[in-house]
Amino acid sequence: MILASRGWNPATSMVDVLKEVRQSLLDSGIVAYSTVTIKKEYPKPAIQLERLSSEIFATANGFCQEGMTVLSAEAAVPFLGDLSRLEATDKIALPFSYANQIYQRAERGQELQLxxxxxxxxxxxxxxxxxxxxxxxxLPDMHVLLPKWVMDDLGISEREVVRVRGVVLQLINAVQIQPHSVDFYEAVRQSGMEVQLLLTESLARFSCLTEDTAVPIDVGGTFFNVQITKLQPHGAVRIIDTDVQHHFEFKVDFEPAPDLEDEAAKKEFQDRSLAALKLKREMSKQKQQDLEDRCRTARRRRYDALRAAAASAEKATAEKTGEAVDIALRMPNGSQVKGHFLLDAPIACLVAKALESDWAQEALPWGIHLRMAYPRKVLKEGDVITKDFHRCTLSVQEEQAPEDEELLAASAAPSPEAKQREPEAMSSELPELNEEEAMARTQRAFEIQRYLRAGVSLEEAERKYAAGEVLPPTDESRRPEPAPPAAAVAPAPPRLERTRSEEEQRQFKVEMVVNFTGVDAAMAQVALEDQDWVVESAINSLLDNMG
Structure with missing residues (x-):
């Protein structure tokens, strides 16, 4: 609801929105079932084989071919005949010319690694x-044949480009695998073989193994994919040897399949998770309520202290009389509070008026600062109300409360030192307007606008102004030249005659904004409407846009 019209507040932060969404989900009683077909990811490959960047194996036999085109045995049938026996292996086929390139190394006296x-x-x-x-x-050069299941594991299709490089791998010591599905265990049970023996015999049929790949295991004529999760001594090993009589053993270990749970175990897990979720939600809700209560109490103490301090300063001027000015205060929620204030009264009178507003009593601000739009500045504690404040609208800015609840409780009452520092800190963030710089910007905007009206492009107008060229006054233009540099701010609007109608008063304000900024009447009227027909605010907003 905080994003709807009834609950909309310009001061609402994204943190408040996310908290509201979270609380709505909790209050709805939604139940999230965390048991799915696969409840966890496969383990990451061992650190010795970083699959996207590793070059842990040196190039062997001087063979490295970039940009080789991949073909499956099925795609090669039209020109090579039946090679279906390749699909039952994990090996590759290369062009015959590469055999000469590799085996002739021995004839040249170079080492041939087998x-x-x-x-x-x-x-x-x-x-x-x-x-x-x-x-x-x-088989043409720059082509390589791969089993289709190997291509699927690599995530490639027909005629994609790969690199083929000769390497030397060490013999396997141990392998750890993980079946993809619980169906694998059922097939093993029906085969009557022990899973360790079946895995050892099946894996021995391969030539090499690589971590984080899936290989098919034949169980009773049906193939089941198993994931290679860990290898020793390296992340890639060979199972074949040049000495076919040499017999070696390797250890096979495995992790359970990710979905190896029966219905009873799933139900128990769901009940346990739901109970833990409810308990956590209740504890979280109670903790959040306690925190909100402590924060609300701290904000209330802080607000009461601020209001009492402002009221005390205001009381000192209650019995004084003299000329008064009309000042409007715009609250963070868009509402306005207007009042009459004596000249030379302290700014605390304005603060007290803001703290008495409906917005302040509801929001309990941690602190407020008053900001004047034109000239742009933040009012300090020692400032007093002057004639410049007459018919001026000041923006009320709320100070951000500390987030930590302990700090919030400890900082409930504002210290004198903190009150002295707060306006200065805000002033450093929003420095007063440099009058000379503002006048220069105004002069530049005015002259460029005249060039544009004369049909000159923006780039040419900027170049002419930078060169010191100025258009002569024309009879068509009723806009006077801007005030000399000594006039730092916009001239205060003269008091309107009582005989002026409301439409005449608005037209007069439009002419004032046009004369000072150089914009056309339509733009000046839009700026005035956006700023509640306050001339100073409209001029300030237009100058900001031009800058």
Whole structure:
């Protein structure tokens, strides 16, 4: 409701909006079910293999081909024949010309590192490792064949570009896997084999393994994907060896599938989560209520102290008489309070009037500051009311209360030192207007506006003004030249004759704004309407826009 018309307040912050949304969700009694098919992400790969940036394996056999085009065995059938046996492996096929490039290293006296294993890297940096399936005669250069399931794991499609690089991998010591689904365990149970033995035999059929990849495991003629979560001794290892008689063992461990829960466990988890959520919500609501009560009490003490101090200062001038001026105070919520105030009365009289308003009694401000729009300045405690304040509208700005509840409680009563510092701090944020600079800006805006009316482009007008050129006065223009630099501020509006009608008074104000700023009458009228027909405020807003 705080975003609706009835609850709208210009001072509402985004923090208040988010708190309101949160509280609305809690009050609605909504129940969030956190049990889903997959309740957690797969573990991140081990630190020794950063898949998007790692180059932990040096290039082997001098083989590294950038920009190779990927084909599946199915796509290569028209010109290479049936290669379906490739799909049952994790290996790659390369053009026959690359075999000469690699094996001739031994003839040249260079070291030939066996077995041949390769690293395949996509344009996005995802990697996998595999051994050579075959060097195929007839496969064009810069082409590589990959099993379709390997392409799916890499996230690539037909004829995408990859890099193929020769690497040397160490033999596997241990592997940790995680099934993708609870169906895997049911298939293993029906096969009658122990899961450890089945995994060891199935993984031994591969040539290489890479962390954070998915490989298919055959269980009773059905393939189930399992995630490779951890490898030893490195993030990528080989399972093949040049000595086929060499027998080696590796340890297989696994984590449960993410959805390995029966209905009873799910129901228990939901009940437990719902009970914890209700308890947390009740405790949070009570804590929030206690905090709001303490804050409200602290703000009330602070407000009463401010109001008493302002009333005391106002009382000192209550018995005095003399000339009075009319001053309006615009509150943060848009409402206005008007009053008559004696000349030379302290600013505390204005503060007291603002603190007595309906807005202040509802908002309990931590403190307020009074700001004059023209000339722009923040009133200080030692200022007094002068004739310049007559028919002027001052903006009331609310001081932000401390957020920490302990600080809020400790700062309930304003200290004399704090009251002296607050106006100065606000004054440093909103310094008084530099009169010479304001006059220069006014002169520049006026002359450029005359050039524009004469049909000169904005760039040309700015150039002419910078060069010191000024248009001569014309008979068509009824706007007088701006006041000399000694006139720092807009001339105060003369008192209107009693015989002027309301329309004549408005037309007179429009002419004043036009004469001082150089804008056209329509723009001057819009600015006056936005500023409640206060000439000084309208002039100030137009000068800000021109600057």
């Amino acid at each position: 077995p041949l294993t390769f690293e395949v890297t996509t344009k996005l940096g995802r990697k996998t490792h595999c051994a050579i399936f075959e060097f195929i005669n007839g």
